[in-house]
Amino acid sequence: MTYHHGNLRKSLLDRAAHVIAEQGIESLSLRALARDLGVSHAAPARHFADKAELLRALATEGNDRFIAYILEAADATGSDPLVRYAAMGKAFIRFSLLYPAYYRTITHPDVATHADADLKASAERRNLVVLDAARAAQAAGWLTNEKTEDVVLFSIATVRGVSAILSDPLTPYRDEDADALIERMVDLIIDPKNPQRNSLSKRKGAAQ
16 A cells, blocks of 8 residues: 555554554554554654654544534534533533544543643643533523532533443443433433532532
């Protein structure tokens, strides 16, 4: 297979995403990617010095794809801030299932530990999108007495947990309708029809 300047990089990233989705990050190697693509073992070094650099590039692309995906889901619901925030939470989980390689790289602690400037910037963009949406939801009446950072943490912990469960081959929820389960789980976090019905407000009310 012959590559022209520029497209080997994309081919390496695409093949890496496929390997990660099928076998996990730990199974990835530049030598194996080169073999799979039919190029010399030295060819990937023209684009990535090592596996860590490739993973950083994949995670940066993953953050950009994630942002586009959740914003598209929010925009499809209209302008209601609570409905948009709920849609983003549901899209978060669906992204993790549809694009497991990107999701694994953007959430992998080893990739984050070795983040470069591009990856840090993309992660900051991702975080700001969620934070801004949460602020808008609070302004519309959701968890108005809580710190925005706390409700974002609460939200992310929930959707990441659901993502992990649904991606587990041995999960007891494997046979359930995934879309219906995602809808139910996110609706427990934020219900646009009843903004104060959620675990945090119940806890706070019980303590008073």
